[in-house]
Amino acid sequence: xxxxxxxxxxxxxxxxxxxxxxxxxxxxxxxxxxxxxxxxxxxxxxxxxxxxxxxxxxxxxxxxxxxxxxxxxxxxxxxxxxxxxxxxxxxxxxxxxxxxxxxxxxxx
Amino acid sequence: xxxxxxxxxxxxxxxxxxxxxxxxxxxxxxxxxxxxxxxxxxxxxxxxxxxxxxxxxxxxxxxxxxxxxxxxxxxxxxxxxxxxxxxxxxxxxxxxxxxxxxxxxxxxxxxxxxxxxxxxxxxxxxxxxxxxxxxxxxxxxxxxxxxxxxxxxxxxxxxxxxxxxxxxxxxxxxxxxxxxxxxxxxxxxxxxxxxxxxxxxxxxxxxxxxxxxxxxxxxxxxxxxxxxxxxxxxxxxxxxxxxx
Numbered sequence: 001x002x003x004x005x006x007x008x009x010x011x012x013x014x015x016x017x018x019x020x021x022x023x024x025x026x027x028x029x030x031x032x033x034x035x036x037x038x039x040x041x042x043x044x045x046x047x048x049x050x051x052x053x054x055x056x057x058x059x060x061x062x063x064x065x066x067x068x069x070x071x072x073x074x075x076x077x078x079x080x081x082x083x084x085x086x087x088x089x090x091x092x093x094x095x096x097x098x099x100x101x102x103x104x105x106x107x108x
Numbered sequence: 109x110x111x112x113x114x115x116x117x118x119x120x121x122x123x124x125x126x127x128x129x130x131x132x133x134x135x136x137x138x139x140x141x142x143x144x145x146x147x148x149x150x151x152x153x154x155x156x157x158x159x160x161x162x163x164x165x166x167x168x169x170x171x172x173x174x175x176x177x178x179x180x181x182x183x184x185x186x187x188x189x190x191x192x193x194x195x196x197x198x199x200x201x202x203x204x205x206x207x208x209x210x211x212x213x214x215x216x217x218x219x220x221x222x223x224x225x226x227x228x229x230x231x232x233x234x235x236x237x238x239x240x241x242x243x244x245x246x247x248x249x250x251x252x253x254x255x256x257x258x259x260x261x262x263x264x265x266x267x268x269x270x271x272x273x274x275x276x277x278x279x280x281x282x283x284x285x286x287x288x289x290x291x292x293x294x295x296x297x298x299x300x301x302x303x304x305x306x307x308x309x310x311x312x313x314x315x316x317x318x319x320x321x322x323x324x325x326x327x328x329x330x331x332x333x334x335x336x337x338x339x340x341x342x343x344x345x346x347x348x349x350x351x352x
Binding site: 001005006008009010011012013014016017018020021022023024025028034037038039040041042043044045046047048049050051052053054055056057058059060062063072075076079080083084089090092093094096097100101103104105108 | 122123126144148151152155156157158161165168169172173175178179181182183186187188189190191192193194195196197198200201211212214216219220223266267268269271272273274275276277278279280281282283284285288290291292293294295296297298300301302305306309310313314317318321322325326328329330
């Protein structure tokens with residue numbers, strides 16, 4: 001491939017991404033304020049999306065082996081417990097991640 | 109923009125600092141190993157700016173896959189981003205010159221930050237939002253540059269560092285759960301995700317899950333919304349706008 005082709009292969013997905021992210025802004029709230037219905041859904045969606053993103057991150061549990069799943073789920077549980085207990089984002093994230101990295105290093 | 113707003117934004121992005129630097133580095137290393145110079149890697153991270161998809165793009169680049177395949181894969185992998193803007197239509201639109209950048213930089217992580225951050229009364233939340241999004245982008249690009257220049261000489265085994273993304277979303281989910289007036293949206297999101305994960309598998313579940321969750325929330329919103337709430341909401345918003 002020449003440089004021009006490589007550039008195109010980077011520009012095309014860049015454009016796709018911008019278009020996807022812009023969809024709600026193109027269709028909503030351009031002329032007047034967005035309606036109460038949309039606003040209501042917009043306020044409720046983050047909680048639903050965050051739940052989806054958590055599942056998205058651990059989606060491989062449907063295809064991975066037992067050891068991988070135990071490592072993942074243990075680390076998620078420890079992160080959650082740390083967060084419920086200490087209420088400190090940095091502690092929860094570093095605690096869970098370090099645990100996961102150690103587990104992967106030993107059993108992975 | 110004031111110094112303490114920048115500092116406040118920086119502190120909020122620290123969890124993402126670690127994950128983006130290391131994942132960006134991983135992407136840089138993968139690009140290097142596929143034979144692309146750091147210029148291509150950095151350019152990709154600046155303009156594509158989309159975690160998982162960038163890793164999928166590397167073998168495409170190496171093999172010279174057709175542009176149609178590249179475009180369709182990008183749509184399939186990133187269509188969840190369509191939903192992120194719904195919560196920020198008015199907020200981002202009111203940010204003037206910074207509005208297009210806020211839309212462009214709406215990744216999973218910057219979306220999560222923009223949802224979860226509380227803004228002190230005496231600071232301009234638009235400045236903070238902009239700084240948070242910009243910082244995340246900078247971390248991602250710096251990580252990429254670092255990874256592609258350092259190549260394979262990085263001495264430490266970083267396997268598993270990507271768990272910090274999972275951990276970030278878990279902590280935000282718990283924070284939202286704690287402060288939410290209703291747990292219905294979280295439960296709906298969880299329910300539709302698990303349902304479609306079981307039905308459709310790991311690669312295809314996210315879009316149908318989000319579509320169904322949004323549909324249920326629209327229906328649920330219509331059921332619960334009543335005139336009083338609408339009036340109260342409008343009053344709150346006018347008050348808030350008045351303060352800015």
